[in-house]
Amino acid sequence: MISTTNFFKLSTIALALTTVLSACQADQAKQQVATSASAPAALKIKASHYHQVQVAGQEYQIFTDGQGLQIKLGETQQSSHSGSFNRLTLQPLSADSLLLAAMDSNDNSLYLWRFSPKEQKPLVLMKQQLISSRVVEDLCFYQSHENQQLSLFLLGGRGGADQLLLQQKQEWLAEPVVIRELNVPYDSKACAVDQQTAALYIAEADRAIWSYQAEPEADEGRSLVQVNQPFGQLQGEISGLQLLPDSSLLALEAEPARLLHLSSTGQVIHHSSIPAFAEATGLSVRVKGNSTTAYISNEDADAVQSLTLPTATTAVATAKPAMVQVQPTLQTEAASQRGDVMDDPAVWHHPSQPELSLILGTDKRAGLDVYSMQGKRVQQLAVGRLNNVDLRYNLSWQGKKHDIAAASLRDDNSLQLFAIDQQGKLHNAGKVPTSMQDIYGLCMYQDAKTGTPYVFVNDKSGLIEQYRIDSNGTNWQGTLVRSLQVPSQPEGCVADDKRGILFVGEEDEGVWRFAAGAEANSTGEKIILVDGKRLVDDVEGIALAEHNGASYLVVSSQGNDSYVIYDAAAPYTERLRFRVTTNPQLGIDGASETDGLEVTTRSLGPGFEQGALIVQDGRNRMPEQGQNMKLVPWHSLLQELEKSGQNK
Known part of the structure; x- marks a missing residue:
């Protein structure tokens, strides 16, 4: 029987074989790996973890x-703080201040300091x-502009990592909040x-270097950067990683001590031995103008070794501009199952009590x-695999006035109908067969002149x-009145x-x-294009x-x-781009990988007096659980439209 640990080790080796072997063989055949031009030099400082950084115009x-x-x-x-600290890491806050983080190894506690030399x-x-609930091996900051x-x-x-939120929209949280838990390799x-x-x-x-996505709402997929010999060029356990401004990577092998400079795709640009250390555990980097210096230290606090690196020639990436955040x-209760379960929301308005x-x-x-x-699940109708849902009001069913909801049922490619009584209880109202082979998206339409629902x-x-x-x-019955066509797969509609x-x-x-009328021309017009930058496929909800008096389209x-x-309305001008x-x-996470969404500008009660944007959340976190729906007050979007000068 294979233990969990060995299973993951075997999985890593298998993945390395399939994804890296051919690439590494090709790289080794065409690339001469050169050692660094400079030799390591000892500093006067003895430290277990060392950084040299410029703050307020001075070198500290x-x-x-x-x-x-x-x-x-x-x-x-200048300053000091007693303790048994390890894994010291820094994050610039401005030209005049730094954020410092370190773990105290005695009680596994996290310390955060702000260093600002100009202050008293x-x-x-x-x-x-x-x-920390984990025995922490390393710390690293992420500033998402x-x-x-x-x-x-x-x-x-031991196979896990926490992402702590410290600051949002320039405001410090009273206490850090865990916004994501990651599954990472066992011996990270x-x-x-x-x-x-x-x-x-x-x-x-000593097995591999992986790349994940740092954004808390991002997919947790990973890619392999480098792997150990014989499939790659790693020789020992990696004890430190550092990024350079051109997105290349420094990796410190502990024993024997060796510094590797890797490209963002994992190719070894050069490597250098650090003979002063039997084992190296600390790594930091200082970039000043065209000079790049790596500092290597060990847990025994011997003299820090400095190493001048060749100047990078790759262009430095620029930060993405800030996006509006609401x-x-x-949020609604999570789906009972984990995975891709929920899809599309709709809102039923109570006739007198929002x-x-x-x-x-x-x-x-x-x-x-x-x-x-209040986000509580109050009813479940187990009718089969539904994809999209929509509703309209005031129709006759079983001799009484009811509202109607329709959903696309993937089990048999039919329309599943529901009757909603005046108290808000849903009833199964039968199905309408369609000629679909792979039914998907759905929306309803009510003719303003005749009141006929479609x-x-x-x-x-x-x-x-x-x-x-x-x-x-x-009873309700459905009659096919018209067919339309788009070139490829659709889903969301309104x-x-x-x-x-x-x-x-x-x-x-x-x-x-x-045109939505049953007698209208069936020719359509493409009005908004996916450009891969501002509107990125898939277009879903x-x-x-x-x-x-203005009408807006909200698109996921x-x-x-x-x-x-x-x-x-033409010319379909973009008014606002934002994230949830x-x-x-x-304690509510953001929304990501959204399928369906809905907007109402009618009151839904306290907190949503001007309506709400409701989005399906494809990755429900804080904590990790089944998918759900997130609600944003429509007033928040109106405020952002106002700020951008786009609110009519």
Whole structure:
């Protein structure tokens, strides 16, 4: 029987064989690996972890030794803090201040300091001891300019890591919040983050270096950067990692001590031995102008070794500009199953009490879930694998007035109908067969002149069918009245009842506009294009929002975990691009990999008096659990539109 540890080791070797062997053989055949031009030189400083950095125009030495944390300017002691600290890491806050983090090995507690030489007290302990639930092997900061968050990774040595949120939108949290738990290799020893590309590098002892995504809402997939011999060029356990400005990577092998300089794709650019150490454990880097210096130390606090590296020639990446962030203030209960389960929301408005309104959400494995405005699941209808859902109001069913919801049922490619009574209880109201072969997206339309309800449903082939829903007083029936077509797979759609327009998302291409009337021309017009930058495929959820006589389209840009608001009339101008981010005060994570979404500008009760944006969250975190829906007050979006000068 294979133990869990050995299983992961075998998995690593197998992956290395399939992904690296051919590439490494080719690299070794064509590339001469040269050693560094300079030899290591000893500094006067003895330290277990050492950094040299410029703050407020002065060169400071910041290091840990047997006495604790030390900060020196030349030979002059500036500040200190006693303790048994290891894995010291730094993060610039400005030209005049630094954030420092270190673990106290005696009680596995995290310390955070702010160092600002121009202040009366240059070293300020920002947080008292924060006891980690993991035995921490390494620390690394990540500053996300695009998402306006500062976080710290605590890398554990037993197959896990925590990402702590420290700052959001320039505001410090009262206490760090764990916003993501990562599954990493069992013997992980070192980490580093590329601040420009959001790549999180993790060293798996003496076996491999992996690249993950550092953003908390990102996919947890990984790629292999380098692997041990004979399949790659690693020879010993990696005890330290550091990024250079050109996104290349320094990796420190512990024993025998050797420094590797790797390209962002994992190729060894050069390597240097560090003969002064039998074992090296600490690594930092100082870039000043065209000079790059690596500092190597060990846990015995021997003299720090410095090594001048060849000047990088690769262009330095620039940080992505900040994107607008809005916070959810409510979330629904998680789906009972983990994985890709939930898809599309719809809102049912209570006729007289907005706070009693309901959120309908499809379950792609089981049926339809219904949630209260407190996010609690109040009803489940196990009708089969539903994909998208929508609803309309005031139709006759079994001799009484009911509202109607329709959903695409993938079990038999039919329309699943539900009747909603005045108290908000849903009833199975039967099915309507379609000619679909692979049913997918759906939305409803109600003709403003006749009041007749219709269902638009689409197939992965690009076929869109329009069904009229008729009532004989007792039951509802569906009749096919028209067929439309887009070139490739669609899903999300929304109908503008007032103007008689249907908007359809073609996942890889953009958004189409059709006339919604049953007798209208079936020719469509592509109005919004996927550009891979601002609107990134897949185009999934689409919703319509009315405000002050203006009509907006809200579209989920699934490929980059964002959302875009456009005018819903020509020329379909982009008004706002944003993300749904973490709400640390309420313990709600952001939203990512969104499939369906919905917008209502009608009141949903306290906190949502002007309505809400409701998005499916493909990766539900804090804690990690099944997918759910996140609710953002529509007022928050109106404020952002106002700031951008786009609110009409």
